[in-house]
Amino acid sequence: MTITTENPLVRIEGLHKYYGPHHVLRGIDLTVNQGEVSVVIGPSGSGKSTMLRCVNLLETISAGRITVGGQLIGYREVKGRLHDLKVKEIAAQRREIGMVFQRFNLFPHKTALYNIMEAPVQVKGQSRQAARKKALELLDRVGLADRAGHYPSQLSGGQQQRVAIARALAMEPELMLFDEPTSALDPELVGDVLNVMKDLAKSGMTMIVVTHEIGFAREVGDRLTFMDGGVVVESGDPREILANPQHARTKEFLSRVL
């Protein structure tokens, strides 16, 4: 199950994040190989979402390096010095990285179909026809072909999140980030979203998933990382860690969530 061939798509090295005096991330190292599903768990406030948001620069990187596909995120290195990228260059990097939010963040003034078409048409310059066809395919893939004309407020939380996944996929990213995608959902709606994510994992998508769904980590994860207090406490094969956690903090956390 675990992919052994080393082909890192994402490399996070020595990542630190400060919010003013608060030292939220204290040196994170994480590597995600091509096609791998990397699941990150940890108590709230452990910095796992912040780490994820650094990968597509929704948060600035205080210290350390992140590369995606060999490309340094957020900076250009010239003669050993870092230069901030321009807004347009950052936007170009983000196009390769899809993101799914805890609160869905669908555009409420656009229907499901137009939510998905927006970026391909406006950012990639695809024709409306091509984008529409692709969007309808994606809606079908997430099981919502009959909801194309519905506004987000007319969809359940689980349906909204599946549209949000389709919206991110429409940009054909090489990496997908999931920031607690099921935490805002009613329990009976979680399964539909996880099923879409499982299909996506099977299709070979590289994914970093911050979640509380231990079952998902066990079943789909290629790697499990447990974070606490802004550091990686433990990282490895999900089934091994879940069955036999090595650190006291991991044990304590798992005993509370399982």
Add this chain to the structure above:
Amino acid sequence: MDRHPENHAAPVLNKAVPVRHPGRWISAIVILGVLALVLQSLVTNPNFRWDIVGTYILDTKVVQGVGWTLLLTVAAMVLAIVLAVILAFMRQSDNPVLRWSSWVWVWFFRGTPVYTQLVFWGLVSVLYPKISAGVPFGPEWFSVDTSAVITALPAAILGLGLNESAYLAEIFRAGLKSVDRGQMEAAEALGMGKTKIMWRIILPQAMRVIVPPTGNETIGMLKTTSLVLAVPFTLDLTFATNTLANRTYLPVPLLLVAATWYLVITSLLMVGQHFIEAYYGKGVDNLAPAAVNPAAAKAAAAGRPTGVAPSAEAEPALKMDFPEEEAK
């Protein structure tokens, strides 16, 4: 299946005696009484001179005044809205110079009376007899007489529009701030540029909050145009009816003429606002699904084998009625 046999009998509906509301009847009688008195005075009091109202309501000068008042209102509001959008974007900018300039503009134009500003624009050709473009303390490229460019109409529009832009800028700023931060993040994560995010994602959602107070301001502007006498601009509705009143020594019927026209225009503006609100409320206040034919959508998506999940969710409403039977 038959665990709830009693469900087969139709339930007996509750028929309670409703609470009586004598207060409603009393207030209705009082209001109707007052209304009758007002109507009676309107009809019987000869000082209203309804015959004069009838004579002048469609008078050429009055109708032209309505036209000029409308022109002033629309032109000043268009100018104010364009400036307000720019000012609101400047206020949100990362550039401190733009943020500060926007603040000072609002401070100045909101902090001085519109009457004063109108008089100022009327006098601008006295203050600056010539408008010229060039490098400060350097060569001059061209120059025109101010009195030829800023005549009464442009002066009135500038005076009203610049003053209004300060108020609208604050309304637009509040509107932009009302949009959830997650919208910006979602658009950024899709790789959209700043301009596109503003125009396509943030502003359309902000419009829901912006339109009602802007409608309010437009109706306010309609009546503020009666101050253009200060410029002096002398063709608007209030000036026209005042002139007629002074000539005929009948101020009351001509005030009624002006009031009637202002009410008519306000009513029309309110209708317009209703449709604008409905447009920007789509997806939130106005929930009719957009016209996407589900069958056509499925057919278009049929590049892949169908029969996947969607049909399972197609009729949730039906299923919810009989969850027990579905399960068995």
